[in-house]
Amino acid sequence: MRVLLVGTGRILYYLARQFSRKKILVTIVTPYATEARELSRRTASSVLEGDGTDPRVLEEAGAYQADALLSLMPNDEDNLVVCQIANRVYRVPRTIALVNDPENEEIFHQLNVSVAISATRILSILLEEQAGFEEISRIVSLAEGTVSVSEVILREDGPAAGSTIESLELPAEALIGGIIRKGTVLIPKGGTRLEAEDRLILVATEASLEPALRILTGEPAA
Amino acid sequence: MSGSGFLGNIVIVGCGRLGSSLANRLSQAGSRVVIIDRSRSSFSLLEPGFSGFRVTGDAAERNVLVEASIQEADCLIAATEKDTLNLMVAQVARHVFSVPKVLARVYDPKRETVFLDAGIEIVSPTRLMVDTFLAAVRARQESA
Numbered sequence: 001m002r003v004l005l006v007g008t009g010r011i012l013y014y015l016a017r018q019f020s021r022k023k024i025l026v027t028i029v030t031p032y033a034t035e036a037r038e039l040s041r042r043t044a045s046s047v048l049e050g051d052g053t054d055p056r057v058l059e060e061a062g063a064y065q066a067d068a069l070l071s072l073m074p075n076d077e078d079n080l081v082v083c084q085i086a087n088r089v090y091r092v093p094r095t096i097a098l099v100n101d102p103e104n105e106e107i108f109h110q111l112n113v114s115v116a117i118s119a120t121r122i123l124s125i126l127l128e129e130q131a132g133f134e135e136i137s138r139i140v141s142l143a144e145g146t147v148s149v150s151e152v153i154l155r156e157d158g159p160a161a162g163s164t165i166e167s168l169e170l171p172a173e174a175l176i177g178g179i180i181r182k183g184t185v186l187i188p189k190g191g192t193r194l195e196a197e198d199r200l201i202l203v204a205t206e207a208s209l210e211p212a213l214r215i216l217t218g219e220p221a222a
Numbered sequence: 223m224s225g226s227g228f229l230g231n232i233v234i235v236g237c238g239r240l241g242s243s244l245a246n247r248l249s250q251a252g253s254r255v256v257i258i259d260r261s262r263s264s265f266s267l268l269e270p271g272f273s274g275f276r277v278t279g280d281a282a283e284r285n286v287l288v289e290a291s292i293q294e295a296d297c298l299i300a301a302t303e304k305d306t307l308n309l310m311v312a313q314v315a316r317h318v319f320s321v322p323k324v325l326a327r328v329y330d331p332k333r334e335t336v337f338l339d340a341g342i343e344i345v346s347p348t349r350l351m352v353d354t355f356l357a358a359v360r361a362r363q364e365s366a
Contacts, residue, residue, distance in 0.1 A: 053305070053306050053333070054332060054333070055333065055336060075282070075306070075307075076282050076310070077282050077306040077310035077311075078306045080309075081306040081333070084309075084337075085333070085336050088336055089336055101283055103283065103285070104282070104284070107284065107314055107318055110317060111313055111314075111317065
C-alpha cells in the first residue's frame with residue numbers, strides 16, 4: 001500500500017513512523033525546506049518539499065500510484081483542494097482530509113472527499129462526555145452521526161430500575177440492544193425487568209436519544 | 223457588463239485591488255453588493271460612493287457566507303489572493319448554496335483545468351495576460 005501525506009507539523013512524523021512499522025510506503029509532501037530535511041533524516045519515507053495544492057507536485061510525489069492520500073494542512077481550503085486534485089486528476093481512490101472547522105465536515109463530504117476528520121469535533125465530543133452524566137457514555141456514532149450507540153448505567157433511584165422494558169414506552173426509534181448484568185449479557189425482551197446497575201446498550205436516532213435517556217435515567221442528555 | 227446596470231445581489235469575496243474595484247463598479251451600476259474580507263482595513267479600498275455591505279470574516283466559514291446573505295445571491299465572485307480559498311468558496315457557493323452564477327479567480331493555470339467541470343467559471347489572470355501579450359506581439363509582427 002502506498003500513502004501520500006501532505007501537510008506540516010509533527011503529526012507528519014508520527015504518522016510516517018506509524019505507517020512504516022505497518023510496512024506502508026509513505027511519501028511526504030511538505031511546503032517548508034527545514035521541515036522536509038528533518039523528516040527525510042528522521043523517517044524512512046521519501047520526502048518532497050513543495051506545495052501540495054500544485055498538481056505537478058502531487059504527480060512528482062507519485063499520486064498516480066497512491067492508494068490513499070491524507071491532507072493535514074492548517075487551512076481547510078488547502079486540504080479540500082489537495083484531496084480534489086488527487087481524486088479527480090490522479091484517481092487516488094481514498095482521500096482523507098483534516099477539517100479544522102467542524103462545520104466544514106459536511107461540505108467536504110458533499111464535495112467528494114472520502115473522509116473528513118474534524119479534530120475539533122472529536123475533542124469537543126470527548127469533553128462533553130467527560131463533563132456530562134457519567135452514567136451515559138456515547139460509544140459510537142453511525143450513519144454520519146444520525147444514529148448513536150450509547151451505554152447507559154441505571155441508578156438505584158432512577159426511574160427505570162424495577163420496570164419492564166415494555167412499560168417504559170421508549171420512542172419508536174430507540175432500542176435497547178442488550179443488557180449487561182453482573183458481567184453477563186441478556187437479550188432484552190418486552191417483559192424483561194430492568195435492575196439497578198444494569199448496563200444498557202441503547203441504539204437511538206438523534207431525535208429519539210434525548211427522550212429515551214430521560215425515560216431511562218430521569219436526566220436529559222448532556 | 224461594464225457601464226450598464228446589473229441589478230442583482232452580488233457577493234464578492236476578497237477586498238483587494240480586484241475585489242474592491244469590482245465592488246465599486248457593481249455598486250455604482252446599481253447592484254446590491256456584499257463584500258467579505260478577513261481584515262477590516264482592506265475595506266479602505268472601497269470608494270466613498272460604495273453603497274453595499276461589508277462583512278469581516280473568513281469566507282471559508284459557512285457562517286460568514288450566510289452573514290453575507292449568500293442564500294439570496296444571484297452571483298458570487300471569489301477574488302481573494304489565494305487560489306485554494308477561491309476554489310473552495312466557489313464550490314460551496316455553487317453546490318451547497320446553489321448560487322446561479324459563480325466566478326473564481328485562479329492564478330495558477332495548472333489548477334484551473336481540474337475545476338473546469340465543477341460548475342464554476344474560472345477567470346485566470348495569467349492566461350488573460352498571456353493572451354493579451356501574445357496578441358500585441360502578433361499585431362506588431364503583422365504591421366511590420
